[in-house]
Structure formats: C-alpha cells, structure tokens
Amino acid sequence: MQSAVVQAQDFDLEKNNYLVLSKNIKQLEPILQTAIELKIEDGRSFGDFIVIICGSTVQDIPDNNSFEKLLKEAQNNRIAIYGCGLSLDKFNVDIQKLPKNLQITKNGILFSFQLAKKGFVTLII
Numbered sequence: 001m002q003s004a005v006v007q008a009q010d011f012d013l014e015k016n017n018y019l020v021l022s023k024n025i026k027q028l029e030p031i032l033q034t035a036i037e038l039k040i041e042d043g044r045s046f047g048d049f050i051v052i053i054c055g056s057t058v059q060d061i062p063d064n065n066s067f068e069k070l071l072k073e074a075q076n077n078r079i080a081i082y083g084c085g086l087s088l089d090k091f092n093v094d095i096q097k098l099p100k101n102l103q104i105t106k107n108g109i110l111f112s113f114q115l116a117k118k119g120f121v122t123l124i125i
Contacts, residue, residue, distance in 0.1 A: 015047025019120040021112045023055035027125055028070045028081075035079045050115065054084035054108040062097035071099055084108030 020031050028049065028051065029107065035049040049073070053061065074081050085106040088095060093099055095104070106112040116122045 005057065016042050016045050017047040017115070017118070017120045019112060019115045020049075020051045021108065021122070021124045022051060022053055023057055024125065025053055025057045025060050025064075025067055028053075028067070028074075029054060031125075032070060032074055032079060035074075036077055039077070048120075048121070049079045050082065051079065051082055052082045052086045052105065052108040052112060056087070056091055058083055058087045058093050059091050062098070062101070068099050070077045073100060075101060082108065082111070088123045 015101050016038070018035065022028070022031065028090055031051055038049070039046045080103060082103045082105045083098065086103070087093075088098075088106065098104075112122065112124075
C-alpha cells in the first residue's frame with residue numbers, strides 16, 4: 001500500500017482518546033467539527049482522535065477534492081484519518097488514486113478493537 005500501514009500503537013492513556021469508525025465519508029465534516037470542539041473542551045486532557053473510513057464508502061475517496069480538503073483540515077488539527085485496507089481491497093480501490101497523506105490500516109475493524117481495548121471512546125457511524 002502507498003501509505004504507512006499501521007496497527008495499534010502506543011498512546012497516552014492518561015488523556016481522553018477518541019475513535020470514530022465511519023462507513024460514510026459524508027460524515028467526515030461533522031466528525032472533524034466534533035473533534036475540534038472536544039479538543040477545546042478537553043484542553044490538556046485531549047489525546048488522540050482517530051477516524052477510520054471503512055466499507056463501500058472507500059470507493060468515494062479517490063479523486064475527491066472535498067475529501068482531500070477535509071483530510072488536510074484534519075491533519076492541521078492533529079486528527080488522524082485512516083482508510084481500511086480490507087475495504088480498499090474488497091471494493092477494488094486503486095490505492096494509487098488515494099491522497100498521498102491518507103494513512104492505511106490493514107484491518108480497520110481489528111484496529112478499532114485494539115484501540116477500544118486501550119480505552120479509546122469509540123463511536124461507529
């Protein structure tokens with residue numbers, strides 16, 4: 001895959017960490033707004049905020065200017081966006097057409113469970 005493939009890593013478990021597993025990239029804008037509000041609300045207690053895009057919606061990522069704009073906004077706010085490698089494979093998405101700065105996790109569901117076990121507040125939408 002073009003981007004770094006990651007699985008669960010070390011996170012600061014003393015902070016509030018969040019995970020959203022989304023099957024609809026149209027939800028990315030309100031997810032980012034929520035992350036920014038939580039960052040303000042949590043202050044120094046704010047940890048990591050991770051979004052995993054999975055399911056058939058991965059087909060909507062390639063050559064999508066709106067998504068790329070939101071991806072840049074996410075990075076500017078230290079919000080990590082991942083594509084699910086299993087979904088990308090299942091729906092035959094050409095990874096060469098994905099934004100270069102989109103991170104890929106081999107298995108979004110497994111990564112979600114690993115983060116939940118680490119205490120991430122998790123939302124599936």
